[in-house]
């Protein structure tokens with residue numbers, strides 16, 4: 001299924017007067033609105049191929065309907081999202097959940113929806129049928145060099161798939177850790193991981209990045225071999241210039257100050273990418289901005305500040321990805337909500353009066369500093385985000401259009417009731 005330009009135009013026409021009123025109202029108070037619009041238009045957030053089907057809980061999975069059953073259909077889904085918001089112009093693949101059998105064909109299909117391939121993700125946290133060794137006790141950190149070698153080779157294979165598709169980054173997340181004291185020698189586990197990553201790094205093309213993702217706990221509950229940003233940064237620093245830390249918002253212990261982590265990683269030139277989601281407890285993978293929108297804003301505040309300080313382009317300087325899994329909502333609608341929340345937080349961060357904030361900080365004027373941030377956060381920027389979409393030929397209200405066009409119903413008619421997505 002593909003959206004026609006006319007369908008979007010007709011929807012926008014219906015909402016035009018209401019939108020214009022709201023946009024004029026906010027634009028009158030934002031002198032730099034044109035600059036903000038350009039930045040919003042340039043900003044693209046990659047959609048993970050594993051978020052397009054209904055995810056499960058630990059206890060069960062209640063399958064949705066009309067879900068994508070193969071990579072082609074997943075690309076079609078992201079194409080729909082991108083047509084609706086023009087902010088989801090890339091897809092991030094997880095291999096082997098999604099193996100592009102004919103890369104040229106897949107690339108052409110993605111291009112027909114104006115989509116690029118973002119970071120490719122390796123998977124050494126599940127055993128695969130054709131593999132000789134099990135990852136039960138880890139992969140790149142494993143005590144057995146044969147298991148490490150198998151995991152290294154898988155990552156090299158993933159890089160090769162990525163090269164064929166035009167990806168420019170590999171994300172490595174390891175489910176390596178221990179659940180009981182004494183199970184692991186921490187130092188050796190870390191060193192094995194480093195040596196394995198060095199092997200993978202050797203196969204990275206010149207213009208690629210390696211993202212090292214960390215996670216505090218789960219699936220292991222005593223230690224994770226790459227458990228926090230310190231361990232990730234240590235690895236990335238030892239690996240070299242092409243290696244970076246990737247921050248997944250759900251991968252921290254409760255109340256971690258993620259915005260401070262972001263600021264310092266940027267300072268070190270070692271922040272590579274993001275997995276956006278939200279959480280109340282741990283790696284909940286809920287819709288971005290659903291639980292802690294102020295935190296999301298504060299993170300973007302540091303991103304804008306830190307990227308500007310380093311002269312980085314907001315849109316291309318980091319890898320922006322969603323990593324969420326939905327088991328209650330329609331996954332496509334949920335992704336539209338996530339993208340909208342991210343764009344709102346970004347727009348609000350662009351509103352922050354940086355000069356005034358600096359001044360307040362230099363005077364230790366905490367009241368003013370708080371006021372400046374909260375002024376931006378409490379500004380309703382939805383009409384600015386909608387205007388950016390409008391200028392790009394997207395829908396003023398993507399979710400309303402998704403519903404009024406009965407897109408899910410059309411997908412069910414095409415794909416049937418019982419499709420089961422691969423992946424999570």
Ligand code: LRH
Nearest residue numbers: 050121173213248283323
């Ligand atoms: C691990 C993780 C990692 C995986 C994805 C499926 O919790 O965040 O990024 O690749 O989920």
Ligand code: MN
Nearest residue numbers: 213248275323
């Ligand atoms: Mn992640």
Ligand code: MN
Nearest residue numbers: 248250283323
């Ligand atoms: Mn996760």
